[in-house]
Amino acid sequence: MDLGVSHYNTNVQVRTLEALILRLPTTSTPTRSTPKRSKQRRAKRLSDQQVGELTAAYQAGDTVYDLAERFKINRKTVSGILHRAGVQIRGRLTPDQIDEAARLYAAGWSLARVGAMLGTTANTVRARLVERGARTRDTQGRER
Template sequence: MVDLAGGLSKLAPPLGYMRSLHRTIRSRAGRPTQRESAPASAHRSIGSETLDTLERRYHDGEALRAIANDVGMSRHRLASLLRGRGVRIRGASPSSAEVREMARLYRAGESLKRIGGGLGFSAGTIRNHLLTAGVTLRSPQARVR
């Protein structure tokens, strides 16, 4: 005889969770979402004064997500607007132009730490992007101190 109860008892918690999620989703189906209720033009028209304030808050160290939630826009949209103004987004990967600059500086003899300090990245990030770009790294013993 095969004991099926032991095997099926492991499925009970995930199935119960899925059922509760299904009920939650079904109950939301009749309500309009935030996107549907907001006019389409509300996302396009952001004044330069507002952007100045948002940029200042971001430079003061406030999280991008918190600022975006306060204004009622997505984090991606806010990041895009700030990038358009020349603001460097924290935690973002370097652009292809920045990687080319890293490679140029490294080939000119700069250290990973100095390149990172100048561009706002860690030495490890510089190293990883140089390796990905196919740059041959110098031996650590060959560096000039």
């Protein structure tokens, strides 16, 4: 938009724009809404007793999601607490279990069957086998 003034003098531009603003119809004063900022949150620290309860509940079968809701913390925080406490996370496979999974899969077992035997999911088994460089089969048994 050409205001008929040179562009290098900002003072002239500001005065020109202010004059144009004054000529606009005034229906109501625009209110500036300040953006709502979320309240800064502090990380919740669990006491040693709560960590003990959390690990015992996990070992008794509660899921990470259940524990996150119960203790009002993030699921990743629950996983971190369990990891620091030395608790074996369900769904994770040990190197020996991965070896066994590779052997069974090579013998013709399905990923779902291997996962069920190892107490984890087919996706977990597939991911660990792919990490090791194993080639997977499609649903018809053909190599991909």
